[in-house]
Amino acid sequence: MNEVKTNNYLMNINGEWVGDSLSTLNVTNPANSDIIGTVPNGGEKEASQAISAAHEAYQSWSELTAYERAGYLKKLNQLMLDNLEEVAQVMTLEMGKPINESRGEVKYAASFIEWFAEEGKRIYGETIPSHATNKRLQVWKKPVGVVAAITPWNFPAAMLTRKMGPALAAGCTVVMKPSSESPLTAVKIMELCEQAGFPKGVINLVTGSSSKIAKAIMDNDKVRKITFTGSTEVGKILIRQSADQVKRLSLELGGHAPLIVLDDANVDLAVKGVMASKFRNAGQTCICANRIYVQAGVYDEFVEKFAQQVEKLKVGNGADDSVDIGPLINQAGLDKVKHHMDDAVKKGAHVVTGGKPITDDGGVFHTPTVVKDVDQSMVIMQEETFGPVAPIQKIASEEDAVKLANDTPYGLAAYVFTDNVAKGHRVIEQLNFGIVGWNDGAPSAAQVPFGGMKESGIGREGGHEGIDAFVESQYVSIGME
Known part of the structure; x- marks a missing residue:
């Protein structure tokens, strides 16, 4: 991996790189605790400036044809692919993801820009049969307005493009607020947006205090839509704060995904599926398998x-092409994994492999771990671990699998491994999750709807549903007399 130059990065408001006079936030490599750069510690003032810029740019951007907006997005898509290696290296440096996964994420992120560049051309209205001969009834589709996109640290490119892609394609303007844990990837994408020639104010990037920036967003009536990926706790706060102005919300919140392996499953395929789901990004994904239920047979x-497969995984600095498991994002993340492990072992679970934190050379790592003989009394089966630990519970029947899988306030993703078609349909029909992988541990794609049920969120991202969240339906009754 080539060395990436680090420096003091800026934010972008109304087409200008600003923030050099503000205090800064350090961005740290979790693999070794090195400071790799800084970003401005912006707050309410900067957020308000970005919102005003987006509001000013909205009229002209929304009046462009869908084909004209698609042209900008296609340029951005190509620039992301052309600069894939640089963006991937920055991503690995700031949040530890193995470089091969980072490269894959940049491609995945670009696919949302490509998809919505085309999907923006397919925002269709309606002509409705009239109840009267002297009336014509139509439904027009209009962009919702200024959008604030608040994104998490674990997928700093894909979570951004999955929001900005449909917003821009629909004719909205955007204020982006990335996580302070991994803001540099967003800065790099913003640089590419500038190269793509987006007009000033159409896309704005603000870094800094999450609470202060969020307050400015929620208090400003120019912002008509919030799209957020993060914890359920923060999502609930945003729901409450949105009430005063009845802002539209798309929320992709916490998960606690069950993975079910039934007696008739292809065990080798199930193992492959769990490996793909559980250990991507060191288990720090919202849809990774957190609870594994395997039938006794x-x-x-x-x-x-x-x-056997888990023991083959290599732990280390994500900059190394041979590494499979990078660091956790910070010490708090490692502490949570250790707490879940300690509780499980204390209550009778057995560690099959792994089970050890690693903090050498300032890094924050945990060995990929398999724990068997777990049960519902253990914290690890009740809370999202967000780490490379796979707890396995023995079950007697598919009925037990469904009951245990649904025993959670969350409903983002679930996985089922069975070769029996009737059984697969029967189980999945009873699962209360927005995404289900059937004999598939990696179900995500730009062209499909991504989102959860229950406390895992509101709305869907991706697919044709992903752009619906950024348009309003306007009914028009035309009198013909």
């Missing part, structure tokens, strides 16, 4: 084969 075989 294949339990021992699955545990043995799964542990």
Whole structure:
């Protein structure tokens, strides 16, 4: 991996790079605790300036044709692919993701820009049969207005493009607020937006205090739409704060994904699926398998084969192309994993492989871990771990699997492994989750709807539904007399 130059990065408001007079926030590499750059510690003032810029740019941007807006997005898509390596390296430096995963994320992020560049051309209205001969009834689609996009640290490119892509394609203007843990990827994408020639104010990037920037966003009536990915706790706060101005919300919140392996499953395929789901980004994904339920008939075989594959994973600095598991994002993340592990072992779970934190050379790592003989009394089966730990519970039947899987306030993703078509349909129909992988541990794609049920969120991102969230339906009754 080539060395990436680090420096003091700026934010972008109304087409200008600003913030050099503000205090700064350090961005740290979790693999070694090195400070790799800084960003401005912006607050309410900067957020308000960005909102005003987006509001000023909205009229002219929304009046462009869908084809004209698509042209800008297609340029951005190509620039992301052309600069894939640079963006991926920055991503790995700031949040630890193995470089091969970072490269994959940049491609995935670009795919949302490409998809919505085309999908913006397919925002269709309606002509409705009239109840009277002297009237014509139509539905027009209009962009919702200024959009604030608040994104998390774990997928700093894809979560951004999954929001800005449909917003821009629909004719909205955007204020982006990335996580302070990993803001540099957003800065790089903003640089590419500038190269793509987007008009001033159409896309704005603000870094700094989450609470202060969020307050400015929620208090400003120029912002008509909030799109947020993050914790359920913060999502609930945003719902309450949005009430005063009845802002529109899209929320992709917490998950606690169950993965079910039934007796008739192809065990090797199930192991492959769990590996793909559980250990991507060191288990720091909202849809990774957090609770693994394996039916008794294949339990021992699955545990043995799964542990064998987990033991092959290499832990280390994500800059190394051979590394499979990078660091956790920070010490608090490692502490949470350790708490879940300690609680499980204390209550009778057995560590099959792994189970150790690693803090050498200032890094924040945890060995990829398999834990068997877990049960519902353990914290690890009740809370999202967000780390490279796979807890496995033995179950007796598909009925038990469904009952345990649904026993959570969350409903983002679930996984089922069975070769019986009737059984697969029967189980999935009873699962209360927005996304289900059937014999598939990696279900995400730009062209499909992504989102959860229950406390895992509101709305869907991706697919044709992803752009619906950024348009309003305007009914028009035309009198013909």
